[in-house]
Amino acid sequence: MPNTLKNTSVRLGCGAGFWGDAFDPALELAERGNLDFLCFDFLAELTMSLLQRVRAKDPGQGYVPDMVNWFADLAAPAKMSGTTLVCNGGGVNPRAGAEALAKALQAKGIAGRKIGVVAGDDVLGRLQAFRDAGVKLTHMRTGEDGFDRIKSKVVSANVYLGSDGIIEALEGGSEIVVTGRVTDSALFIGPAMYRLGWGFDQPDRIASAITVGHILECAAGCTGGMSSRFDQMPRMGEVGFPIAEISGDGTATISKLPGSGGHVDQFTVKEHLVYEIGDPRSYFTPDGVADFTTPHIEETGADVVRVTGMRGKARPDSLKLLIGYSDGWIGEGLLMFPWPNAHARARKAEETLRERFKRLGLLSSAISFNYIGLNMLHGPAAPMPASDNLNEVGLRVAVKTASRDEAEKVRRACSQLWIMGPGGTSFGAPMKPRPTIALWPTLVPRDLVSHSVEYITS
Amino acid sequence: MTRSLVDIAYVRAGDKGDSVSVGVLAKSPEYYAQVIASVTPKTVAALYGDWIQGKIEVFPMPNIDGCLVLMHDALGGSATNTLRFDQTAKSLGTAILRLSAIAP
Structure with missing residues (x-):
């Protein structure tokens, strides 16, 4: 009514x-x-x-x-x-x-x-129709037109x-x-x-x-x-x-x-x-x-x-269309180190992990190491302490890989530090590899998209 | 004694795609001019270094005695695929408060 x-x-x-x-x-x-x-x-x-x-x-x-x-x-x-x-x-x-x-x-x-x-x-099934209608699906921010590069990996498309x-x-x-x-x-x-x-x-x-x-x-x-x-x-x-x-x-x-x-x-x-x-x-x-x-x-x-x-x-006149596509895996690990020399222990663990990654032949597109309690949240904006007299420091590693198997190597290397690592290292529960999604934001003309309304009565 | 922004401003931060969005609010209207003088693309770029790969924009919001800092390509991807622990940049934003408070 x-x-x-x-x-x-x-x-x-x-x-x-x-x-x-x-x-x-x-x-x-x-x-x-x-x-x-x-x-x-x-x-x-x-x-x-x-x-x-x-x-x-x-x-x-x-x-x-x-x-x-x-x-x-x-x-x-x-x-x-x-x-x-x-x-x-x-x-x-x-x-x-x-x-x-x-x-x-x-x-x-x-x-x-x-x-x-x-x-x-939900326009997941209409992306080709949009392209046939002349919509290039240009990436809103980068201006990239190469939608074909990700086409086979698309998992969601919602206006x-x-x-x-x-x-x-x-x-x-x-x-x-x-x-x-x-x-x-x-x-x-x-x-x-x-x-x-x-x-x-x-x-x-x-x-x-x-x-x-x-x-x-x-x-x-x-x-x-x-x-x-x-x-x-x-x-x-x-x-x-x-x-x-x-x-x-x-x-x-x-x-x-x-x-x-x-x-x-x-x-x-x-x-x-x-x-x-x-x-x-x-x-x-x-x-x-x-x-x-x-x-x-x-x-x-x-x-x-x-x-x-x-x-x-x-x-x-245009609506935002967000396309999600599979973007490989992330393997990560988290280790904690106690006083005395907590920071030095964390640095040694990073060195050891890098050696393990090499030995395991880890294939990755990006590796990130951060020190928990020091620079994990603010990165370069965080001043590092002059002395190593901290109660505890953590090490977090996150690695971007193409496959689950490669991400699994990160978990394995972190577990190997149970005994290879510096004295006093603590681990918590190992972290599972997780699949990741990348986003491709673009615009479509409003007149190509229409909503539907239906009713269900209990 | 030199003051930092933490003495005169509040922050609310979040992500927007691969951008990081940080709202900076003067704790009192009399600090607004200092906030605007202190938070510039140059000071913000120097603060965050290589964690920000793209352009930095600062939009004044005189109606709320604040400004909006938009840092492009600043999340190492987006919340869904970044290697950062702080996936939505909520923590990253408070670093702005480390900036020196500059007199207008």
Whole structure:
């Protein structure tokens, strides 16, 4: 049904910032948030490739399994509160995810719940068609045209869809929306546009929704998580996930449930505004381009921040397509060394490992050694200590190889240091070789991609 | 005594493909000019050395008394295939706070 009721404001909460996030703050928001929409971001670049691998083994899989259990448990409190649930937990198989959810709802005796399924982002089978249509699939950053170089190794190809499908599913009467790869912010922009009656011809309004979506999409990321002021954040183990109320005029407030842990203040919000972005003047999404140098951010109460003044430009003609391809293996190891002369022990172990790699005939394209406690995190930016009087120092080695067998040699060489290594060396559990995915970001014309919406009822 | 950026600024860092994105926020509006004077492509390049292979851009954000530092080709690949332990550059960003605070 079209949304004839154009509300003056919409209240949105964020229920997850990634696959693996905590469930209890989401449940609290469903029960006590008085929300119109509770939105969950489950996907990341690596997640899509992982899910694609899962689906390759079993065509009935490929969605985020947590989504099914979570939404089954949230359906009843959400219904009580009049809250619609929206997520991208469909992963690379949104239809299968929605079907599994419908089953889980039925098992709980919840019947007649309408689930909207938004797909169309998975273009793995259409890459050749794009090329036949004249799309070169040029690498967005390097400008490289040589897609043929990676063609045989491609494991996933997903277009970042915008809000259109979510809006359509809501207009269709969905009480739950499950999508594939839409942008994180679309999970918030779609519901806001739907409820406030905004159109894509209102770039400043869309910019408001993009900005709020970006602030909320990592859940505790704007309520005290990842904070520079971590020491001032109370009870982070009971952190509250964020709530945004967006008004029809595009202004918004960010808050959280009273009594929950963490804080919402100007810095928790500002820190998240700058998180994982490129040029802040042009934050590109499929729904519009927001200028993050325009929002005014001010504290207007305890754990309440007001965000106003957002400006933006109309949505772009191209959509981002992220292609993942197999990129060999990483073998790694981690060893720890005690005082006295911890640093010298670590250096000796590096020397020994290099000798072992040579003896084992290790074939690698890159080798990285770092000293844990000294330079593993800041690299060349970390000043090295003048004296070797440290309590402990670690050695981490990571090696890039073409095959699993070569990566396995790294594990073997590290294990051999159990006895070949310096006195006092400790190891923990050996680390397994892991396969890696490389990313090929590119653009496709919007008119070559279309979303789909279908419905499943529990 | 010379101050470092750690005395006047906060940092939030993350990855974006093979780029590293670091937001630097003045702890108070009066420090904004110092942040902008201190965080430049040149000072950032000198700090990180060969861990950054590409271009460095600094975008002022006067609306939040901060700036955004974008370091291209700075992650040794992307989060999905880098050899770095800090795969998403969340730790790498705090090194910016080692920069000297320069008077504007």
